[in-house]
Amino acid sequence: xxxxxxxxxxxxxxxxxxxxxxxxxxxxxxxxxxxxxxxxxxxxxxxxxxxxxxxxxxxxxxxxxxxxxxxxxxxxxxxxxxxxxxxxxxxxxxxxxxxxxxxxxxxxxxxxxxxxxxxxxxxxxxxxxxxxxxxxxxxxxxxxxxxxxxxxxxxxxxxxxxxxxxxxxxxxxxxxxxxxxxxxxxxxxxxxxxxxxxxxxxxxxxxxxxxxxxxxxxxxxxxxxxxxxxxxxxxxxxxxxxxxxxxxxxxxxxxxxxxxxxxxxxxxxxxxxxxxxxxxxxxxxxxxxxxxxxxxxxxxxxxxxxxxxxxxxxxxxxxxxxxxxxxxxxxxxxxxxxxxxxxxxxxxxxxxxxxxxxxxxxxxxxxxx
Amino acid sequence: xxxxxxxxxxxxxxxxxxxxxxxxxxxxxxxxxxxxxxxxxxxxxxxxxxxxxxxxxxxxxxxxxxxxxxxxxxxxxxxxxxxxxxxxxxxxxxxxxxxxxxxxxxxxxxxxxxxxxxxxxxxxxxxxxxxxxxxxxxxxxxxxxxxxxxxxxxxxxxxxxxxxxxxxxxxxxxxxxxxxxxxxxxxxxxxxxxxxxxxxxxxxxxxxxxxxxxxxxxxxxxxxxxxxxxxxxxxxxxxxxxxxxxxxxxxxxxxxxxxxxxxxxxxxxxxxxxxxxxxxxxxxxxxxxxxxxxxxxxxxxxxxxxxxxxxxxxxxxxxxxxxxxxxxxxxxxxxxxxxxxxxxxxxxxxxxxxxxxxxxxxxxxxxxxxxxxxxxxxxxxxxxxxxxxxxxxxxxxxxxxxxxxxxxxxxxxxxxxxxxxx
Numbered sequence: 019x020x021x022x023x024x025x026x027x028x029x030x031x032x033x034x035x036x037x038x039x040x041x042x043x044x045x046x047x048x049x050x051x052x053x054x055x056x057x058x059x060x061x062x063x064x065x066x067x068x069x070x071x072x073x074x075x076x077x078x079x080x081x082x083x084x085x086x087x088x089x090x091x092x093x094x095x096x097x098x099x100x101x102x103x104x105x106x107x108x109x110x111x112x113x114x115x116x117x118x119x120x121x122x123x124x125x126x127x128x129x130x131x132x133x134x135x136x137x138x139x140x141x142x143x144x145x146x147x148x149x150x151x152x153x154x155x156x157x158x159x160x161x162x163x164x165x166x167x168x169x170x171x172x173x174x175x176x177x178x179x180x181x182x183x184x185x186x187x188x189x190x191x192x193x194x195x196x197x198x199x200x201x202x203x204x205x206x207x208x209x210x211x212x213x214x215x216x217x218x219x220x221x222x223x224x225x226x227x228x229x230x231x232x233x234x235x236x237x238x239x240x241x242x243x244x245x246x247x248x249x250x251x252x253x254x255x256x257x258x259x260x261x262x263x264x265x266x267x268x269x270x271x272x273x274x275x276x277x278x279x280x281x282x283x284x285x286x287x288x289x290x291x292x293x294x295x296x297x298x299x300x301x302x303x304x305x306x307x308x309x310x311x312x313x314x315x316x317x318x319x320x321x322x323x324x325x326x327x328x329x330x331x332x333x334x335x336x337x338x339x340x341x342x343x344x345x346x347x348x349x350x351x352x353x354x355x356x357x358x359x360x361x362x363x364x365x366x367x368x369x370x371x372x373x374x375x376x377x378x379x380x381x382x383x384x385x386x387x
Numbered sequence: 388x389x390x391x392x393x394x395x396x397x398x399x400x401x402x403x404x405x406x407x408x409x410x411x412x413x414x415x416x417x418x419x420x421x422x423x424x425x426x427x428x429x430x431x432x433x434x435x436x437x438x439x440x441x442x443x444x445x446x447x448x449x450x451x452x453x454x455x456x457x458x459x460x461x462x463x464x465x466x467x468x469x470x471x472x473x474x475x476x477x478x479x480x481x482x483x484x485x486x487x488x489x490x491x492x493x494x495x496x497x498x499x500x501x502x503x504x505x506x507x508x509x510x511x512x513x514x515x516x517x518x519x520x521x522x523x524x525x526x527x528x529x530x531x532x533x534x535x536x537x538x539x540x541x542x543x544x545x546x547x548x549x550x551x552x553x554x555x556x557x558x559x560x561x562x563x564x565x566x567x568x569x570x571x572x573x574x575x576x577x578x579x580x581x582x583x584x585x586x587x588x589x590x591x592x593x594x595x596x597x598x599x600x601x602x603x604x605x606x607x608x609x610x611x612x613x614x615x616x617x618x619x620x621x622x623x624x625x626x627x628x629x630x631x632x633x634x635x636x637x638x639x640x641x642x643x644x645x646x647x648x649x650x651x652x653x654x655x656x657x658x659x660x661x662x663x664x665x666x667x668x669x670x671x672x673x674x675x676x677x678x679x680x681x682x683x684x685x686x687x688x689x690x691x692x693x694x695x696x697x698x699x700x701x702x703x704x705x706x707x708x709x710x711x712x713x714x715x716x717x718x719x720x721x722x723x724x725x726x727x728x729x730x731x732x733x734x735x736x737x738x739x740x741x742x743x744x745x746x747x748x749x750x751x752x753x754x755x756x757x758x759x760x761x762x763x764x765x766x767x768x769x770x771x772x773x774x775x776x777x778x779x780x781x782x783x784x785x786x787x788x789x790x791x792x793x794x795x796x797x798x799x800x801x802x803x804x805x806x807x808x809x
Binding site for chain 1: 407412415753803
């Protein structure tokens with residue numbers, strides 16, 4: 019199999035790959051969803067600080083110029099989340115498969131990549147109890163609304179080493195996915211009142227584009243900058259458009275410094291204009307930052323990171339905040355042709371009426387056949 | 388990684404909803420509405436079941452309201468027998484007595500001083516016989532009578548066989564009446580002991596006899612007798628002798644069940660009018676056609692549907708004679724001859740209490756839900772009485788031709804949930 023045909027097969031497989039499914043945050047319930055993290059396990063273990071410099075993080079395209087041979091990477095994880103509403107609390111668990119990517123050089127200076135990641139997670143399930151008055155009689159009811167699915171970001175990216183110190187990247191993003199939704203009302207008096215069930219499948223479509231640059235100021239110091247613009251996200255039910263929401267412009271940058279052969283430090287910032295995109299009354303512009311380090315040899319590094327910032331959706335005029343610490347390690351095998359990355363992340367999110375605490379265990383696999 | 392991908396199918400995503408901040412934007416909205424114009428082209432039809440086809444024979448005496456009497460004719464009896472095997476010579480039988488058994492399948496347990504009276508009737512009674520035609524016989528041909536209230540108070544006779552095998556109890560009086568109370572369903576088997584004067588065995592009539600039953604009492608004088616159709620019809624056991632080979636009288640018996648039974652009552656069931664009729668004799672049914680609103684088909688989920696019927700007036704009678712009004716869907720709409728959906732899970736019913744003019748509400752939830760989902764279904768039902776032609780009672784409800792009191796459908800539904808918006 020040639021390099022090009024191999025890429026084609028993998029990209030075709032991506033087209034039928036199931037989108038990620040998970041429930042990342044209750045704050046996204048009244049918004050478009052919970053924005054995904056465009057980070058590999060390696061980058062996420064550093065709090066996200068290494069994402070602008072990591073070829074296998076779907077955040078930006080320019081680092082793909084570092085890929086010298088066909089490589090593939092997949093990430094997955096499991097999270098345990100505790101919700102504290104003040105009067106109520108709950109514990110949730112989710113398993114997800116949020117990112118996959120394959121990349122390979124198509125010429126000496128050009129690298130082509132494709133893959134998918136989670137753009138908006140839309141899986142959730144909630145139950146509520148209430149008593150309503152029907153025909154003059156109070157009737158206790160239980161409502162359950164569930165959604166299962168996500169909007170995936172299918173990306174085709176091209177990176178070019180235009181100069182020894184400068185790499186540029188461009189990406190075309192197809193936003194697609196679907197959710198199976200169900201709303202159920204169960205009456206305690208099930209002899210008199212039948213359970214009402216409504217189900218549907220919502221299909222999502224959107225487009226976006228991105229550009230990025232990676233500048234090596236010296237052998238030890240790199241700067242990254244990126245920008246991305248996503249168009250409207252259309253939601254269709256049985257061919258009828260039920261929502262057409264603006265998506266944000268995002269941009270950010272980072273710096274990475276290698277003080278030695280076995281140490282790297284990075285910091286990154288990102289802005290996303292969810293509020294300005296008008297994606298609902300409880301959408302907020304967000305600013306996120308992260309700082310992280312990778313220590314040790316390339317064969318078995320240890321990583322640490324810290325992140326902070328805001329969440330895109332939440333009640334009230336101020337955006338909910340997020341703070342997290344993370345760590346992880348990597349291990350190369352087969353003479354560097356494969357690498358396993360493990361990460362553990364602890365997040366705390368705070369907003370009006372809700373505190374979330376999340377433990378996430380991450381695992382990633384990168385192979386270079 | 389493969390294992391991780393497979394594990395992606397498992398989630399535990401349900402959390403308590405704290406609304407409105409942490410709930411989806413859509414709301415589950417319940418709407419309760421009375422649709423007054425969905426029932427159209429409703430009609431009543433009569434003649435489905437005649438009195439002689441009913442499962443019971445109503446016997447009631449409520450002066451000034453209803454007088455209902457059971458009538459039955461017993462099967463013919465042989466009049467000659469042979470007394471030797473393979474002998475063609477026959478000898479006349481000589482009847483000396485009989486036991487007539489009737490099955491009381493329903494009664495008002497609060498009835499006081501309830502008398503059951505047996506009358507001899509002409510043997511030519513049939514389905515065309517009227518109350519008026521039998522009035523003379525019911526006046527001057529009394530055969531026997533028994534105070535059922537008194538009999539029920541008498542000590543129970545414990546027959547080892549009936550007690551041990553069936554658990555029934557037996558009560559008797561000095562006149563030879565026997566009352567057997569069934570252990571299974573509490574029905575009463577009442578046996579009259581009849582001599583040759585009470586049970587006239589006329590050879591020229593082939594032993595056919597006909598009887599009528601009336602009741603009287605201080606209050607709540609009503610019973611229902613089992614009929615041939617319910618396999619609980621009257622039965623007569625003849626006791627007779629015939630000469631054996633030595634010319635000595637030899638005893639024998641023979642059962643003869645009722646060949647025909649019915650009941651007549653006064654005043655008779657009135658003719659149909661513009662209202663919806665249910666019950667009576669002959670049995671009337673009402674066909675109700677429904678125009679299901681489009682909103683129920685494509686934008687709502689019915690959680691409760693109730694048919695609302697306003698009676699023209701109370702059904703007079705004794706409370707124990709209350710009956711069920713049954714709503715049965717039809718297979719296809721052929722008017723009066725619309726075939727009923729037999730054993731349909733959507734069949735529902737409601738007890739129609741006598742002397743009560745309250746609005747009658749029949750739950751049709753499952754039927755209306757089925758109609759809302761199946762656009763090819765015949766959206767009509769038939770209201771009937773259960774059992775039919777077994778009582779003098781008939782309910783009348785206002786039809787759609789009475790705008791102020793027309794039947795309606797009270798529907799509680801959940802509006803279609805709006806998915807896709809935050």
